[in-house]
Amino acid sequence: MAPPKKANSTMALDYEQLRQENIKRNKEMIASILHQKSQLAALLAPPKPTRSLSKPTTPKPPPATLRRSLRSRGLPPPLAFTDAFLGSDSWRHLVDVTCLSGERREIGDSDNEVSFGLDARVELGLKKGNVRTVGNDRIVIVRFLPLLSRSIVVSGSEQGSLGFWDAGVNGEDGEGDSDGVYVSFPHNSHVSGISVHPSSVGKIYSSCHDGDLCLMDMEKEMFDIIHTSEFSIFSLSQLPHDDNSLLLGYEGKVKSFDGRTGKIIDVWEMHEQRVNTIDVHPGNSNLVATCSADGFVRIWDLRCLGKEQPKSIKEVAHNRAVQSAYFSPNGNGLVSTSTEDTIRIWGGPHFENLSIVKHNNKAAGRLSSFRAIWGWNDSYIFIGNIQRAIDVISTENNITTPLKSEYMTNVPCRFATHPYKEGLLACAGGGKLFLWTKM
Numbered sequence: 001m002a003p004p005k006k007a008n009s010t011m012a013l014d015y016e017q018l019r020q021e022n023i024k025r026n027k028e029m030i031a032s033i034l035h036q037k038s039q040l041a042a043l044l045a046p047p048k049p050t051r052s053l054s055k056p057t058t059p060k061p062p063p064a065t066l067r068r069s070l071r072s073r074g075l076p077p078p079l080a081f082t083d084a085f086l087g088s089d090s091w092r093h094l095v096d097v098t099c100l101s102g103e104r105r106e107i108g109d110s111d112n113e114v115s116f117g118l119d120a121r122v123e124l125g126l127k128k129g130n131v132r133t134v135g136n137d138r139i140v141i142v143r144f145l146p147l148l149s150r151s152i153v154v155s156g157s158e159q160g161s162l163g164f165w166d167a168g169v170n171g172e173d174g175e176g177d178s179d180g181v182y183v184s185f186p187h188n189s190h191v192s193g194i195s196v197h198p199s200s201v202g203k204i205y206s207s208c209h210d211g212d213l214c215l216m217d218m219e220k221e222m223f224d225i226i227h228t229s230e231f232s233i234f235s236l237s238q239l240p241h242d243d244n245s246l247l248l249g250y251e252g253k254v255k256s257f258d259g260r261t262g263k264i265i266d267v268w269e270m271h272e273q274r275v276n277t278i279d280v281h282p283g284n285s286n287l288v289a290t291c292s293a294d295g296f297v298r299i300w301d302l303r304c305l306g307k308e309q310p311k312s313i314k315e316v317a318h319n320r321a322v323q324s325a326y327f328s329p330n331g332n333g334l335v336s337t338s339t340e341d342t343i344r345i346w347g348g349p350h351f352e353n354l355s356i357v358k359h360n361n362k363a364a365g366r367l368s369s370f371r372a373i374w375g376w377n378d379s380y381i382f383i384g385n386i387q388r389a390i391d392v393i394s395t396e397n398n399i400t401t402p403l404k405s406e407y408m409t410n411v412p413c414r415f416a417t418h419p420y421k422e423g424l425l426a427c428a429g430g431g432k433l434f435l436w437t438k439m
Helices: 005-044 089-097
Strands: 124-133 139-144 152-157 162-166 181-184 191-197 200-208 212-217 222-228 235-238 245-249 251-258 263-280 287-292 296-301 314-317 322-327 333-338 342-347 353-358 380-385 389-394 400-403 414-417 425-429 432-438
Touching: 139 191, 139 414, 139 425, 139 432, 152 191, 152 432, 162 432, 191 245, 200 235, 235 263, 245 263, 251 287, 263 296, 287 322, 296 322, 296 333, 342 380, 380 414, 380 425
Parallel strands: 191 235, 263 322
Antiparallel strands: 124 432, 139 152, 152 162, 162 181, 191 200, 200 212, 212 222, 235 245, 245 251, 251 263, 263 287, 287 296, 296 314, 322 333, 333 342, 342 353, 380 389, 389 400, 414 425, 425 432
């Protein structure tokens, strides 16, 4: 009996038809999935910008803000400082003569209290080799590092640079020579303060109008912005008993800052306008003198300051803005400088005696404001003279004696005396530093 070939053929056709139907159904399913995927992608994709045939408009600039610091814009410190200065031979030399000198000065050290007898009116002179150009911008702050064995001048400029002049390096070209000068750029605006504690010479604090408080750690070769504010910092001071305690001057306010925690501890409303200087009494760290553009000089006792309305223990009003107020080295006097063309000298146990010395304090053009400072004792006061000279004021009779030199090519506006070396007087005019020495 022959096999049923027709039945087998029918089964094969049925299987092939079923397979084709499955293939068709799978294709339709895959197409449906791909279509859904494309629809989902279209929903999630950002809208394409439409092209306009009209003339594009220029976007308006963003509104001005109070802050312009690097940290507020998420930027690192300037490369000119971190790359070109840190780790360089210049930096290494500066570290060697400061941090590695073995000096650590403490308040009350016996060799800190030296009896000075120099007559600044006749014994100071300026040599040709003691002039250095630090930069093209104007120097607004001058300080000496508190070192017994070296003479290093630190300056701050209106564009944010810090200059270091190792005065032990003498160039052969004289005026304008850059030997011994190193420059860094930790700030982007007007440097308003520089402070170095005698017990921690390798740590240099600086502030600026951008509201940044910076710490330069020379031994660790580090630079850091340790505090930032949306308001300008106009002055900076450091308490003598603690190298981590600082006072910051703002628009009318003084704030205490703790370097250990990096936080503001206290805020006091002391003036109505910007606080130009803050100075701590050399013998009593609780007494602080402040001056302001509001025309007042005030002395405060930090132990008696209230949170709401602090009251000063002494107040004297000038007729115009006060640029500076500093205690004398012995703590028995205080000198203030005002744009009203006067220098006021206070004396007595309670600063009750007041002497007024007439002086031309008008800084014309691009000059910094004049600020009178004390010498190495309470006998003399130094202030700049518009005739490119230094006026030495005797506190004994209030007579002014000018110091002149052919090498003083700029008007000196800011001054500093070496804390341990009698007869070293640094002053700044424009972008130059001048070092007067005992002749």
